[in-house]
Amino acid sequence: MRAAVNVNVTEESIVLELQDGRTISAPLAWYPRLMHGSVNERNSRRLIGKGQGISRPDLDEDISVESILLGKPSGESRRSLKEWLEKRENRKTYEAE
Numbered sequence: 001m002r003a004a005v006n007v008n009v010t011e012e013s014i015v016l017e018l019q020d021g022r023t024i025s026a027p028l029a030w031y032p033r034l035m036h037g038s039v040n041e042r043n044s045r046r047l048i049g050k051g052q053g054i055s056r057p058d059l060d061e062d063i064s065v066e067s068i069l070l071g072k073p074s075g076e077s078r079r080s081l082k083e084w085l086e087k088r089e090n091r092k093t094y095e096a097e
Contacts, residue, residue, distance in 0.1 A: 003051030004065050009034060009042040016068060019051060030073030032081050033059040036088070060084070 006017040013025040014034065028035050034042055034056070041058040048055045053064045063074075 002065050002069060004047055004054065005051060007045055007047070007054050014054075014063070014068070016054075016065060018065070024068060026068045026071075026073075031061065031063060032074060032076065033061045033084065036085065 003019040004016045005019050008015045009028070012028055014028060014031065015023060015025040017023050037056070037059045041056065044058045045054050045056050047053070048062065051065065053062050055062045061074075
C-alpha cells in the first residue's frame, strides 16, 4: 500500500513520508492552490483514505499520493484557478471591511 504517514510543505515542494519508509516530493509549482496559500493554509491538512490522499479544506484541494508517485501535476484548468483566485481575493476584501 502506498500510503502517506506525514506531509510537509516547504517553500518549493510538497514532501510525503510514506508508510514503506520512502520520502517523495513534488514541486509546489504543480499545485497552484498550494503556491497561493498562506503558510497556515499550506499546513492545514489531513490525511484521507487511510493515507491515500491529502486534503486541504482551507484551499479546497485534495492531492492523491498516487498522482505524486506518478509525477502528475494538478489537472486544474487555468479558468478554474482564475475563478478560485478571484473568489479568494473577494473573500479577503470582504473580511477586511
